[in-house]
Amino acid sequence: MNAARVYVRPVGLAESPQTFDGATIRLGHSLVWCHLLALESYEGGSLVARQIVPVDRFAEALNALPADQAERAQTQFVNLSRMHAPLQLGVRVLRFDQPQVMGILNVTPDSFSDGGRFTDDPAQAADAGFAMLTAGASLIDIGGESTRPEAPVVWEGDEIARVVPAIRALAHSGAILSVDTRKAAVMEAALAAGAHIVNDVSALLYDTQALDVVVRSGCPVVLMHAPSQGANPHAGGGYGHVVTDVFDWLEARVAAVVAAGVAREKVIVDPGIGFGKSLADNLALINALPLFHALGQPILFGASRKRMIGALSNEAPVDARLGGSVALAMSAIGSGVQIVRVHDVPETVQAARVWRGLRDAALTVPGLG
Known part of the structure; x- marks a missing residue:
C-alpha cells in the first residue's frame, strides 16, 4: 500500500455547467460547478504529486494511480457531487x-x-x-x-x-x-x-x-x-x-x-x-x-x-x-x-x-x- 494519501480538490469552478458544455460536476448539490480537479498526493504533510485533470478525463487519471489511491480518489470524486436531500x-x-x-x-x-x-x-x-x-x-x-x-x-x-x-x-x-x-x-x-x-x-x-x-x-x-x-x-x-x-x-x-x-x-x-x-x-x-x-x-x-x-x-x-x-x-x-x-x-x-x-x-x- 502506498504511504501517500490522495485528495481530489476542485480547482476550476464555474457559474454554470453550460460554460463548459456540461463537462462539469455540481459541488455538493450547490449552485457551484467544477470543470477541473487537482489530484494531489501528500505524505508526511508534504505535497509529493499533483495532476490537474478535466472532470471528463478523471477516470483515465485514476488508471495511473496505485489501487488504494485510485479507490480513495474515486470515493472522493463521487462525494464531490453527492446530492444532499433536504x-x-x-x-x-x-x-x-x-x-x-x-x-x-x-x-x-x-x-x-x-x-x-x-x-x-x-x-x-x-x-x-x-x-x-x-x-x-x-x-x-x-x-x-x-x-x-x-x-x-x-x-x-x-x-x-x-x-x-x-x-x-x-x-x-x-x-x-x-x-x-x-x-x-x-x-x-x-x-x-x-x-x-x-x-x-x-x-x-x-x-x-x-x-x-x-x-x-x-x-x-x-x-x-x-x-x-x-x-x-x-x-x-x-x-x-x-x-x-x-x-x-x-x-x-x-x-x-x-x-x-x-x-x-x-x-x-x-x-x-x-x-x-x-x-x-x-x-x-x-x-x-x-x-x-x-x-x-x-x-x-x-x-x-x-x-x-x-x-x-x-x-x-x-x-x-x-x-x-x-x-x-x-x-x-x-x-x-x-x-x-x-x-x-x-x-x-x-x-x-x-x-x-x-x-x-x-x-x-x-x-x-
Whole structure:
C-alpha cells in the first residue's frame, strides 16, 4: 500500500455547467460547478504529486494511480457531487441546494462579539431571533457558553438556564433552531424545548454521553474540527498540512459517528475556522473549502467577526468587521458551502441573494453562463 494519501480538490469552478458544455460536476448539490480537479498526493504533510485533470478525463487519471489511491480518489470524486436531500425537521425543511444563512444568538455574558446582550432577558433574545428570521435567516444557532480562547467552562445547569427559555420562545416561530453546545445534558434539554439540530464544537467528543444523545434523538449534528476536545478547544493546533489534517480528522469523525448510529444524511461538517488555527491556517482552509465537499457531507462555515478579519484590516475591532465578515461568507458560498453562520444577518442575506441572482442568470440566460 502506498504511504501517500490522495485528495481530489476542485480547482476550476464555474457559474454554470453550460460554460463548459456540461463537462462539469455540481459541488455538493450547490449552485457551484467544477470543470477541473487537482489530484494531489501528500505524505508526511508534504505535497509529493499533483495532476490537474478535466472532470471528463478523471477516470483515465485514476488508471495511473496505485489501487488504494485510485479507490480513495474515486470515493472522493463521487462525494464531490453527492446530492444532499433536504432535512425534514418537524414541519420545517432545510434545503442544501442553495446557500442558507444561520443567525448567531448568544445568550452568554462573555462571547467575544455580543456577550451580555441577552443573558438575563429571554424575551429580548427571542426578539433578536425574530429579527434575524425577518431579515432572511433560515436557521438560528443558540449558544449559552462562549468558546472564545480562554473562556471559562460553564456549568451545564447554568447553560441550560440560558438557552432553554430562548429556544422555547422561538420554537413556534417557523425557525429551524440549533443549539451550540458540547454538553449532553444541554443537548437533551434544548432538543426537548424545541431545538432541531446539535452544533458541537467538539464533534461529540467533549462529553462522553453526547453521541448517545444524538443517536437516540435522531437529530442532525454539526461536527466541527478543533485541535482539542478538552476545556479549551483552541489548545494545541500544530499541523503537518492544515488542509489535509483537518480533512482527515473530519473524515474519520464522520465515519465514527455514522458507525455509532447517526444517519450519514444528518451529519454536517465544519472546518472550525479560528479554532486553534493561525491566520495562515485559516486562509489555507478557506481557499481549500471546495475540497471539503469530498467528505460527502453538507458544509457549515463560520468566520463572522473573527480575529482574522482584524489581522487583515489594521486590527479592526470586533464591532468594525462587517465588511470582512460578509466577504468571508461570500467566499464560502462561492465555494459551494451550504450554510454560513453569521452575526450580521441582513447584510449577509442581501449579499447571498445578489449572488443567487447572478447564478440564476448564468443558468437561464443564453450567453451569461
